[in-house]
Amino acid sequence: MQLTPVTQKFVLHWGEMGSRWGINRTIAQIHALLYVSPEPLNADQIAETLSVARSNVSMSLRELQGWGIVQVVPVLGERKDHFTTQQDVWEMLLVVLDERKKREMDPTLTILRECVMEAKEAGDSEKHTAKRLGELLQLVETCGGWYGQVRALPRPMLVRFLKMGSKLGKLLR
Amino acid sequence: MQLTPVTQKFVLHWGEMGSRWGINRTIAQIHALLYVSPEPLNADQIAETLSVARSNVSMSLRELQGWGIVQVVPVLGERKDHFTTQQDVWEMLLVVLDERKKREMDPTLTILRECVMEAKEAGDSEKHTAKRLGELLQLVETCGGWYGQVRALPRPMLVRFLKMGSKLGKLLR
DNA sequence: CAGTAATTTCAATAAAGACTGAAATAACAG
DNA sequence: CTGTTATTTCAGTCTTTATTGAAATTACTG
Numbered sequence: 104m105q106l107t108p109v110t111q112k113f114v115l116h117w118g119e120m121g122s123r124w125g126i127n128r129t130i131a132q133i134h135a136l137l138y139v140s141p142e143p144l145n146a147d148q149i150a151e152t153l154s155v156a157r158s159n160v161s162m163s164l165r166e167l168q169g170w171g172i173v174q175v176v177p178v179l180g181e182r183k184d185h186f187t188t189q190q191d192v193w194e195m196l197l198v199v200l201d202e203r204k205k206r207e208m209d210p211t212l213t214i215l216r217e218c219v220m221e222a223k224e225a226g227d228s229e230k231h232t233a234k235r236l237g238e239l240l241q242l243v244e245t246c247g248g249w250y251g252q253v254r255a256l257p258r259p260m261l262v263r264f265l266k267m268g269s270k271l272g273k274l275l276r
Numbered sequence: 277m278q279l280t281p282v283t284q285k286f287v288l289h290w291g292e293m294g295s296r297w298g299i300n301r302t303i304a305q306i307h308a309l310l311y312v313s314p315e316p317l318n319a320d321q322i323a324e325t326l327s328v329a330r331s332n333v334s335m336s337l338r339e340l341q342g343w344g345i346v347q348v349v350p351v352l353g354e355r356k357d358h359f360t361t362q363q364d365v366w367e368m369l370l371v372v373l374d375e376r377k378k379r380e381m382d383p384t385l386t387i388l389r390e391c392v393m394e395a396k397e398a399g400d401s402e403k404h405t406a407k408r409l410g411e412l413l414q415l416v417e418t419c420g421g422w423y424g425q426v427r428a429l430p431r432p433m434l435v436r437f438l439k440m441g442s443k444l445g446k447l448l449r
Numbered sequence: 450c451a452g453t454a455a456t457t458t459c460a461a462t463a464a465a466g467a468c469t470g471a472a473a474t475a476a477c478a479g
Numbered sequence: 480c481t482g483t484t485a486t487t488t489c490a491g492t493c494t495t496t497a498t499t500g501a502a503a504t505t506a507c508t509g
Contacts, residue, residue, distance in 0.1 A: 109395045109405055116387045123380055125298045127497070138412075141404040146456080156499045161457060182507075183455065192415045207296055214289045222282045231314045232282055239311075242365045249438045265422045300467070319486080329469045334487060355477075356485065 104152040110139055114153070129155055130163045134172065134188060143176045143185035171198045193258060200250070208247055215240040277325040283312055287326070302328055303336045307345065307361060316349045316358035344371045366431060373423070381420055388413040 106114065114135040121131025132153055137144060144152075150160045164186055167173035172195055178185045189195040219240055222233035253261060279287065287308040294304025305326055310317060317325075323333045337359055340346035345368055351358045362368040392413055395406035426434060 107398070107402060107405070109391050109398065109402055109409075112387065112394075113391050113405075113409060116384065120380060120384060123298045125296045129497080139405050139408050158457075158459095158500070159498055162498095165457090192411050196415065207293055211289065211293060214285065218282050218286050221285075225280070225282065229280060229282055232280070232286075232312050235312050236282075236286060238365050242369065245435070245438050249440075262418070265418050267422075302467075331470070331487075331489090332468055335468090338487090 104144075104148050106136075106152060110136075113139060127163070127166075129153070129159060130166055133160065133163050134167055137173060137186055137188040140187075143178055143187045145181070145183040145185050147183065149186075170202050193262060197254065201254070204247065204250065208243065212240070212243055212247065215243060277317075277321050279309075279325060283309070286312060300336070300339075302326070302332060303339055306333065306336050307340055310346060310359055310361040313360075316351055316360045318354070318356040318358050320356065322359075343375050366435060370427065374427070377420065377423065381416065385413070385416055385420065388416065 114132050117135035118128040118132035121134075122128040133149055136149060136152060146157060146160045146164060149164075150157045153160075164173060167188075168175075173186055173188050175184050176187050189198065215236055219233055219236050222229040222236060225233075253264070256264065287305050290308035291301040291305040294307075295301040306322055309322060309325060319330060319333045319337060322337075323330045326333075337346060340361075341348075346359055346361050348357050349360050362371065388409055392406055392409050395402040395409060398406075426437070429437065
């Protein structure tokens with residue numbers, strides 16, 4: 104397996120972006136590779152193509168499966184596991200957002216609620232803190248609630264909604 | 277300067293979240309500290325409170341200023357620089373989103389466009405790649421365009437829009 | 450059941466990233 | 480100017496995170 108120039112460019116960039124968003128570079132590269140690959144790949148092919156250790160690929164694939172964006176597919180006449188990623192980009196985006204919401208936003212909500220409670224109990228000395236954290240909490244809650252609504256839209260409507268863009272202003276009056 | 281339990285809890289959590297999103301832990305902690313502080317703080321106070329080196333604080337503050345969410349404020353009768361962060365959480369969110377769009381989304385758009393072009397030029401052999409990257413490009417463009425629209429809404433309308441949530445479904449029919 | 454292939458685990462190592470402190474520079478006061 | 484205070488820079492060090500490869504485990508095949 105040999106990367107074409109285009110694929111290589113994309114894979115490298117995707118890895119770079121991943122690492123800026125707190126995702127391990129190699130994991131992001133594997134994801135990119137699977138995304139553009141016309142066929143499912145097995146772990147050895149991935150390792151060879153990206154020049155990383157087989158064991159690293161194994162762990163990374165597991166991680167990606169944990170995120171729900173990579174899955175094993177059986178390939179006829181092949182004994183090794185083969186892997187693909189979500190082909191529908193919208194679905195992929197939503198799955199990632201769901202997961203990050205669960206992993207980062209929800210715990211943040213919990214902590215913020217606790218902090219606001221505790222700050223209120225502490226009385227005057229923490230009045231300012233309570234106010235600030237309360238505002239932050241509200242923001243996170245609002246965004247979370249909004250996402251929940253959007254998430255529940257049937258796909259075509261969601262896409263329509265996002266493409267609508269320019270009509271937003273009018274719509275809201 | 278001594279952190280209260282509530283503040284400490286918040287600062288630590290914020291630092292943790294930061295690092296999951298590709299933002300240096302200390303930088304995120306400083307931001308959190310400034311956010312809840314009733315008054316602007318100088319670099320020495322920050323260093324002492326968070327137990328990090330003065331020089332580290334200096335670099336981190338510079339980074340935060342680069343992101344546009346921390347600024348210097350003059351304090352009467354004080355010679356040292358004092359720092360605050362955006363008090364309005366919505367403004368803060370938008371500033372961060374703008375910046376990440378500029379730093380990560382825009383370059384990604386550029387690369388994707390180039391890749392799609394090159395893949396098309398390469399003919400049949402890259403047909404599949406062209407299709408995949410084209411779909412991804414479309415997604416990123418759609419999201420970017422939508423954000424631009426939302427970003428342009430006057431603040432109150434933006435908040436109203438996000439709080440509306442539940443009416444979204446009906447609205448779109 | 451062997452025997453072989455595939456995968457995973459994990460201790461050791463390497464690489465990347467973050468932090469410090471000493472020294473340089475800049476800003477100010479008298 | 481000169482002395483003092485404040486800030487920044489950056490080479491070296493430390494910490495964390497990522498990666499490897501050998502060994503163990505698991506999954507198949509005949």
